[in-house]
Amino acid sequence: MDLILFFLLAFVAVGCAINLVLQSHPISSAISLIGVMVSLAGLYLLLGAEFIAAAQIIVYAGAIMVLFTIVIMLLNSGKEAPGRMNNLSRFLGLPLLLVMVGLLAMVLVQVVPPTQEVKFGNFTGGGPADLGMLLFTKYVLPFEATSVLILVAILGAVVLALKEMD
Amino acid sequence: MDFLTNSGVPISWYLILSAILFAIGASGFLIRRNIITVFMCIELMLNAVNLSFISFSYMWRQVDGHIITFFVMVVAAAEAAVGLAIILTIYRNRRTLEIDQINALKN
Numbered sequence: 001m002d003l004i005l006f007f008l009l010a011f012v013a014v015g016c017a018i019n020l021v022l023q024s025h026p027i028s029s030a031i032s033l034i035g036v037m038v039s040l041a042g043l044y045l046l047l048g049a050e051f052i053a054a055a056q057i058i059v060y061a062g063a064i065m066v067l068f069t070i071v072i073m074l075l076n077s078g079k080e081a082p083g084r085m086n087n088l089s090r091f092l093g094l095p096l097l098l099v100m101v102g103l104l105a106m107v108l109v110q111v112v113p114p115t116q117e118v119k120f121g122n123f124t125g126g127g128p129a130d131l132g133m134l135l136f137t138k139y140v141l142p143f144e145a146t147s148v149l150i151l152v153a154i155l156g157a158v159v160l161a162l163k164e165m166d
Numbered sequence: 167m168d169f170l171t172n173s174g175v176p177i178s179w180y181l182i183l184s185a186i187l188f189a190i191g192a193s194g195f196l197i198r199r200n201i202i203t204v205f206m207c208i209e210l211m212l213n214a215v216n217l218s219f220i221s222f223s224y225m226w227r228q229v230d231g232h233i234i235t236f237f238v239m240v241v242a243a244a245e246a247a248v249g250l251a252i253i254l255t256i257y258r259n260r261r262t263l264e265i266d267q268i269n270a271l272k273n
Contacts, residue, residue: 006175010183017187017210021194026202033206036187040213043180047224052216052232059239064209064246071250072202075257080200081264089197097193104185108178116225117174125229131236139233146240153244160251 002120005046012039024080026072030065037061047118049126180221187214201253201263205246212242 016035023029037060044053085093135143191210198204216235223231253263260268 002175003173006179010179013183014186014190017190020203020206020210021190021198026200026206029203029206033210036210037213040217043183043217044220046175047180047220049220049223049232049235052220052235055236055239056216059243060209060213064243067246067250068202068206071253074254075202075263077200077202077263080198080203085197093193093197097189101182101186101189104189105182108181108185112176112178112181112225114176114178116177118177118180118221118224119174122174123224123227125227126223126232130229131232134229134233135236138230142237146237149241150244153248156248157251160248160255163255 002046002118005042005120006118009039009042009046013043026077026080027069030068030072033068034061034065037065046120047126048120048123051126051128051131177221177225181218184214184218184221187211187217199265201256201265201268204265205249205253209242209246212238 013036016032016039020029020032020036023032037056041053041056041061044050044056188211191207191214194207194210195204198207216238219231219235219238223229223235256268257263262268
């Protein structure tokens with residue numbers, strides 16, 4: 001069951017990611033990105049990260065992608081003009097990409113011990129209680145720094161929007 | 167069918183999936199010219215890295231990777247808010263979303 005679910009979600013994720021890159025209209029790319037994020041949430045569940053899976057759906061597929069679609073709507077962004085790639089990138093780009101992924105895969109298969117297998121239910125440390133305990137003890141300083149970061153981000157967005165109105 | 171229903175998935179496959187997604191995001195970042203799509207490719211790369219954090223977290227049976235992923239999500243949300251505000255400002259000033267035409271720093 002693990003294997004079937006993994007392959008299903010992995011194919012959806014990779015297919016949606018390729019669709020994201022190949023589509024010429026930004027709204028199609030945004031919907032493909034939502035597909036990638038939802039299938040990644042399923043993979044997180046298989047890896048025993050329940051809280052992160054829920055946060056992935058709510059924060060990424062919900063909040064961030066809604067922001068993206070609103071901006072695409074607001075700017076009425078149309079189709080992208082056809083590309084002008086030079087011959088080197090047109091003919092060598094895809095083979096070099098495949099070589100890079102192949103090399104990475106080779107290294108990963110050799111470095112990561114093959115006895116490590118993912119079975120659903122073997123690791124149950126990803127619930128909200130465990131995460132919260134670690135977040136408010138060991139990682140309390142980064143957590144507080146994050147609040148400052150969000151404040152700065154809000155101020156930056158407001159300043160940029162105000163500049164727009166003048 | 168016993169192989170399909172009972173066996174687990176090697177953890178390196180999750181890491182390879184993460185590498186594939188990252189490579190697709192990086193190539194999209196390089197070949198696309200609509201600034202919003204480029205931004206979405208950055209989000210795709212962040213998601214790929216998150217998957218590898220969660221996989222390593224499973225591998226070592228530690229929750230620390232989940233915490234890092236959580237922080238990456240928060241930073242991505244802040245980044246999206248500021249980045250989209252910048253895109254709006256650029257569009258107001260230059261009336262274009264093509265990154266080839268936004269070259270004010272070049273000359």
